[in-house]
Amino acid sequence: xxxxxxxxxxxxLSALLLALNTLFWCTLLYIPAILKLLIPIRAxxxxxxxxxxxxxxxxxxxxxxxxxxxxxxxxxxxxxxxxNHEGWYLVLSxxxxxxxxxxxxxxxxxxxxxxxxxxxxxxxxxxxIGLAWWGLDFPxxxxxxxxxxxxHPEMRGKDLETTRRACEKFRYTPVSVMNFxxxxxxxxxxxxxxxxxxxHLLKPRPGGTAFVLDIMGDYIKTLVDVTIVYPDGRxxxxxxxxxxxxxxxxxxxQVPIPANLRNRNYGEDEQFREEFKxxxxxxxxxxxxxxxxxxxxxxxxxxxxxxxxxxxxxxxxAGST
Numbered sequence: 001x002x003x004x005x006x007x008x009x010x011x012x013l014s015a016l017l018l019a020l021n022t023l024f025w026c027t028l029l030y031i032p033a034i035l036k037l038l039i040p041i042r043a044x045x046x047x048x049x050x051x052x053x054x055x056x057x058x059x060x061x062x063x064x065x066x067x068x069x070x071x072x073x074x075x076x077x078x079x080x081x082x083x084n085h086e087g088w089y090l091v092l093s094x095x096x097x098x099x100x101x102x103x104x105x106x107x108x109x110x111x112x113x114x115x116x117x118x119x120x121x122x123x124x125x126x127x128x129i130g131l132a133w134w135g136l137d138f139p140x141x142x143x144x145x146x147x148x149x150x151x152h153p154e155m156r157g158k159d160l161e162t163t164r165r166a167c168e169k170f171r172y173t174p175v176s177v178m179n180f181x182x183x184x185x186x187x188x189x190x191x192x193x194x195x196x197x198x199x200h201l202l203k204p205r206p207g208g209t210a211f212v213l214d215i216m217g218d219y220i221k222t223l224v225d226v227t228i229v230y231p232d233g234r235x236x237x238x239x240x241x242x243x244x245x246x247x248x249x250x251x252x253x254q255v256p257i258p259a260n261l262r263n264r265n266y267g268e269d270e271q272f273r274e275e276f277k278x279x280x281x282x283x284x285x286x287x288x289x290x291x292x293x294x295x296x297x298x299x300x301x302x303x304x305x306x307x308x309x310x311x312x313x314x315x316x317x318a319g320s321t
Contacts (some may be wrong), residue, residue, distance in 0.1 A: 011242035017066035023061035033135030079252030093226040095180035098237040139166035199307040200291040210266035219263025
């Protein structure tokens with residue numbers, strides 16, 4: 001409706017609407033979040049979590065509203081059939097831009113349970129939304145470098161324990177555990193540095209995802225595999241706010257998670273590690289081929305995905321933005 005305005009005006013208007021929408025709904029969300037913190041009774045906290053999720057879904061719906069008002073993006077989406085708002089899912093996606101998060105929320109809102117992302121621990125201090133993420137039980141991950149762990153071996157496994165505590169909370173309300181398993185946004189430089197065996201993707205990090213299925217395998221039995229493509233090139237978040245993203249393609253498929261990949265210890269079971277990495281490699285190989293078919297010139301040429309194994313990046317590394 002307002003997309004006839006100059007891109008700079010659209011950007012300012014979109015940013016203002018996003019900020020006001022976030023401030024309004026986060027202010028409401030603080031009430032059950034604080035009550036949840038003050039009253040440590042499980043049934044009460046589950047109730048507060050459900051209220052927080054409802055508020056968060058309203059926030060996403062209003063984001064979709066201002067996007068429709070200011071943007072003229074064409075949404076090309078396939079595969080939404082059969083998703084269940086009351087189910088438990090593992091959601092994996094390739095990661096190229098901050099726009100990915102808005103795109104996933106826009107398309108999946110109220111079709112699956114509210115997406116719970118793995119976040120870097122530092123993000124809990126983000127003004128306004130840091131407390132909201134805490135109230136939503138987002139797992140905050142603190143990563144340690146190999147060099148740091150050599151000096152402080154007592155910290156080894158701390159990130160796994162954080163994941164375990166977060167995932168235990170997911171047993172009481174339906175959840176979509178969202179993980180960008182590449183661990184970072186795709187860039188040609190990162191792709192070249194990794195020598196990734198995939199043309200359009202970075203190497204996936206299997207440990208964090210496998211750990212979720214170890215803890216939540218009795219509940220999470222379906223993978224929602226999302227592939228995001230920007231046919232006109234990877235946009236920045238500001239490009240999106242300014243209405244410069246003409247088309248976004250999303251392909252969604254549901255993949256049953258084999259029983260032999262659930263409720264097993266990735267850190268201690270070498271055979272399981274190999275089985276899980278092979279399964280994830282097949283998922284990533286399919287995704288790489290799909291991206292190539294949707295947008296053959298989207299990324300620079302690189303070796304085709306073949307039989308190259310996925311490296312073991314550590315059991316505690318979960319993707320975050």
